[in-house]
Amino acid sequence: xxxxTAKRASHPQTPRRKKKTNRxxxxxxALIGHSKxxxxxxxxxxxxxxxxxxxxxxxxGVYKSLYRAPRFGADQxxxxxxxxxxxxxxxxxxxxxxxxxxxxxGCIVVGTTLGLLFAFALNRVxxxxxxxxxxxxxxxxxxxxxxxxxxxxxxxxxxxMLNRTIEFFGLDGxxxxxxxxxxxxxVILAQVWTDLxxxxxxxxxxxxxxxxxxxxxxxxxxATGWKRAWHLSxxxxxxxxxxxxVWLSYSTLTGxxxxxxxxxxxxxxxxxxxxxxxxxxxxxxxxxxxxLAIATFLLVLNAxxxxxxxxxxxxxxxxx
Numbered sequence: 001x002x003x004x005t006a007k008r009a010s011h012p013q014t015p016r017r018k019k020k021t022n023r024x025x026x027x028x029x030a031l032i033g034h035s036k037x038x039x040x041x042x043x044x045x046x047x048x049x050x051x052x053x054x055x056x057x058x059x060x061g062v063y064k065s066l067y068r069a070p071r072f073g074a075d076q077x078x079x080x081x082x083x084x085x086x087x088x089x090x091x092x093x094x095x096x097x098x099x100x101x102x103x104x105x106g107c108i109v110v111g112t113t114l115g116l117l118f119a120f121a122l123n124r125v126x127x128x129x130x131x132x133x134x135x136x137x138x139x140x141x142x143x144x145x146x147x148x149x150x151x152x153x154x155x156x157x158x159x160x161m162l163n164r165t166i167e168f169f170g171l172d173g174x175x176x177x178x179x180x181x182x183x184x185x186x187v188i189l190a191q192v193w194t195d196l197x198x199x200x201x202x203x204x205x206x207x208x209x210x211x212x213x214x215x216x217x218x219x220x221x222x223a224t225g226w227k228r229a230w231h232l233s234x235x236x237x238x239x240x241x242x243x244x245x246v247w248l249s250y251s252t253l254t255g256x257x258x259x260x261x262x263x264x265x266x267x268x269x270x271x272x273x274x275x276x277x278x279x280x281x282x283x284x285x286x287x288x289x290x291x292l293a294i295a296t297f298l299l300v301l302n303a304x305x306x307x308x309x310x311x312x313x314x315x316x317x318x319x320x
Contacts, residue, residue: 058299061292061295061296062292062296064288064289064292065084065292065293065295066078066079066080066083067079067289068083068289068290069288069289071286072288076289083290083292084293084297086290087290087293087294087297092269092272092277093274093277093294095269095272096272096273096274096276097274099184099269099270099271099272099273100273100274103187103188103191103252103271104249104252104253106184106185106188107191107192107195107248107251107252108248108249108252110188110189111192111195111196111199111244111248114192114196115196115199115200115202115203115244116203118136118196118200119203119204119206120207120229120233122136122200122204123207123208133204136196136197136200136201137197137201138197139194139196140194142194143257144257144258144261145257145260145261147190147193147258148257148258148259148261148262149261151186151189151190151193151262152177152261152262155176155186156176157174157175157178160173160176162176163176177263177267178267180268180270181270183266183267183270183271184271186263187258187262187263187271190258190262191251191252191255191259194251194258195247195248195251195252198244198247199247199248202240202247203237203241203244205240206236206237206239206240207233207237209237210233210236210237214232214236215228215232215233218231218232238313239313241313242309242310242313245309246306246309246310249302249305250302250306253298253302253305254275254298254302256275256276259271259273259275259276260276260279264276274294274297274298278291278294278295278298279291281294
């Protein structure tokens with residue numbers, strides 16, 4: 001008995017481990033498991049701060065657009081919607097609204113078309129040519145004013161590269177920035193050039209997220225490249241396409257740098273868009289309250305266009 005007792009003492013039994021029990025429920029954390037609103041509570045201070053920084057200038061601008069001063073620096077009087085009524089009665093404003101519609105429509109059509117073409121092309125490049133995807137971001141890092149100066153030099157009548165190329169073939173180059181119709185075309189091209197990189201990246205990301213089995217099945221069914229792009233790829237990237245259109249409409253509707261530095265609203269006010277009208281009203285005529293009324297109208301118009309694009313995109317997704 002003594003030997004057996006000594007042997008057991010030399011080999012003590014290992015204590016049994018207690019099983020861990022999760023009193024907060026299976027697979028739940030003690031903090032997160034209590035409420036799904038915990039992440040929102042932690043992010044609430046930053047959300048409130050950002051909302052206040054964005055909302056205060058907008059609300060203050062809308063409030064000041066209801067006032068009017070007889071001259072710059074004089075006491076302001078409350079006129080209600082008087083600035084808006086006078087704005088819609090102004091022939092200059094209605095002409096600027098027409099120019100803006102042409103400008104925005106042209107930028108959306110040209111920008112979306114070029115964005116799709118470049119996105120499809122970059123989606124098929126080989127591994128050795130993938131650096132081209134990084135090159136497409138170059139126009140986005142250049143300021144709008146610098147891009148406008150580049151296009152002003154490129155389309156210059158006397159020494160512009162484009163007219164020099166046309167003259168090489170024995171033809172006379174047009175006066176791009178002195179002809180009203182051609183000036184609008186140049187402004188659209190310059191604005192599209194600055195906004196195209198983000199459009200390409202959005203559409204390229206959508207194309208790369210498409211399951212390759214869908215494309216393989218369409219190829220087996222005999223669908224050509226254009227049919228697959230039109231009936232399969234484009235409907236599948238409808239959300240990304242909608243985001244790019246919203247971005248283009250916002251950028252062109254509020255864009256001022258390209259038009260101001262390229263044509264200044266000319267010639268003969270052919271490119272005098274609403275942002276140019278707001279700029280001239282505020283800093284040339286010194287009518288700040290009337291300019292705030294134009295800015296408020298641009299804000300509402302941009303919101304309406306965004307809602308229209310979103311609703312159209314949802315209907316397109318359902319139909320597809």
